[in-house]
Amino acid sequence: MLTNSVDQTLRRRADRVVPGSMWGHLHAGKLPPGFPQFYARAEGARVWDVDGRCYLDFMCAWGPNLLGYGNAEVDEAALRQQSLGDTMNGPSEAMVELAELLVETVGHADWAMFQKNGTDATTTCVTIARAATGRRKVLIGRGAYHGAAPWCSPSVVGVTAEDRTHLCYFDYNDLGSLEAAAREAGADLAAIIVSPVRQERELDQEFPTPQFANAVRAICDRTDAVLILDEVRTGLRLHLEGSWQPLGIEPDLAAWSKALANGYPLAAVTGKDHLRAAAAGIFVTGSFWCSAVPMAAGIATINIVKRERVIERLLDMGGRLRAGIAALAERHGVALRQTGPVQMPSIRFDNDPGLRKGDLFCQAALDKGVYFHPWHNMFLSASHGLAEIEEAIAAADVALAAVAERFGG
Template structure:
């Protein structure tokens, strides 16, 4: 819970940081009790600036895949730190990492590491345009691809020209995809696809295999490239590109967040069908070739290949989902829990302004469990059956309290603004 230390930090932040905090981790997007600042993270737990400890289902919005501060990954990072990190040229680890990523991801023949997911999604757009000589990029309505002018969900500071060649279609809707492709005429450079629908505020949805296959075919017919944005879901569903699950291989896939278990690195992967475009663009950054995150990534990928982390998360996620459904029913609530169990999203039926969801997240926070009221969450491999038991016991008490205060809940003003914006 936000306590005196968190409040003091917020007051200082308000003076030296616009809005006190920016981007997806800004606490004004969450219930008022949520702390802004954290001091420690280990395994499945985080500790806020006031010393409160939480079982954390946000996993840093995705980067924590194996558990915070995984000893094996961090030892590899520390070893590399002693050798060299950001240097005048890349370390040999750049080649090792490109080899490791292309060996794991079936469609990929090459890799270009970068720093954030937005780097990888923006580079994918540039590669597609350079490869095809065309301009039009199609994205699914409501899908998040990052914070650059072409894709940020908050259009302040963006001009119409930034998005002049961006078109939209509805996820899993073949007719709307076909219409968007037809509207692009001969100018289609790429179709962007999320591995599954994981938009904020909305029910998650797995990809319809027919829609995925049609997206591939439409690209092939138009001489355009297919891009899967695996920044959020990468290596959480399968040890490969997520669309292997529906039997469709893209030309490009963007990766980030979790493949170095929280160390800062992302990557664009591509097949030979996009190699010339990738070779043609100018893309770089001062920290893109830092060796420490590459060492962390190589160790993370080794662990992903050699352990049952996905199967473990699916088993725990299944327990969590069914246990929450039962607890909700016992207290007179109905949950909407869709999509992969290892990336849970917990929404309430009949809760259009998210007042119940905000109340639920606040009650869970009081119980020492950090859940998000409108964003998808993540399980990490460090979670145990005991953690799920803890979360379910907490949920039972949280929902019991929520049932008694339900009639008094009010929508938070930010929810009105956010749901209107999406």
């Protein structure tokens, strides 16, 4: 990394006018040296940093890039709407069309509402659940990420105890802790909010056991509480009708964002009929929640996902990537774990406190032009085809050799 690089210069400029030079989940400060902070361009499966280096990208902007950066069909739909109007005195017809499309597509969805952030969607779900039940307690996974508002942020700096008074914590896939949390909430249980897959930073991913998912549903049924599925990260990548549909479990509410409009800013809440009145009775809004451009982009995105069988493609390509890396790891004698959905890859090394192997692996791959992430689940897009998977595996080969050389194979 050259200290006179454009990225370094921008970081120094940013440091003068942005606290800590950057904030939030896109802060490159926790990535190994050499990872860029600033980006100049993105197209298909690739991103270019401000120094002109190109990477085959497996973060997909941490999820939003589902169809490839700058997907022509989505961008055309957005541009067409932009030429008519975006933020106006009310929504355009696109809002109704998008709500109809979600209702037609998503198993549990009888209605939809729209927001900007995933956090807007999860917070709206909790508010609807409390309005519907007249109760306050929310069961939430310990360590689970459901947004960055004071009630759910992973940091408690600047947060008051009261912001979380009514949260009861359970451990994912641990029925005992789930039942204990439900007992703690007692007659005041409003909702359980849960991720379709356990996807926590610096942990292996974990699919829900059928027992756990069924218990979540059963507790809600037994107590008339609301099951909120947080699809912000998984939505449109795991199962089009809803991530727990293959388990035969439907939530009462779901929160969506990230991939919903292929990078245009949009979030949504979908819900069942019995929560319609409660959803109509709360007050939630934002200056840009009804803007038409992201809704036009969302319609195009969902239609492409259906027509092009995008999820099957992600499964196929993700499976090939996982198999390729597993074979290489065996060949190099490097023990690693690939967990969770193949379309949201996670690569973590055995015996790797401090992530020294993970960091080296990612740095070496980055040198070969492939952008992997050491401690967060990654994302595939429809632009990741056979050639891209081969390119990624070739980079992983070099990177695993580096890990084997440094740490023993």
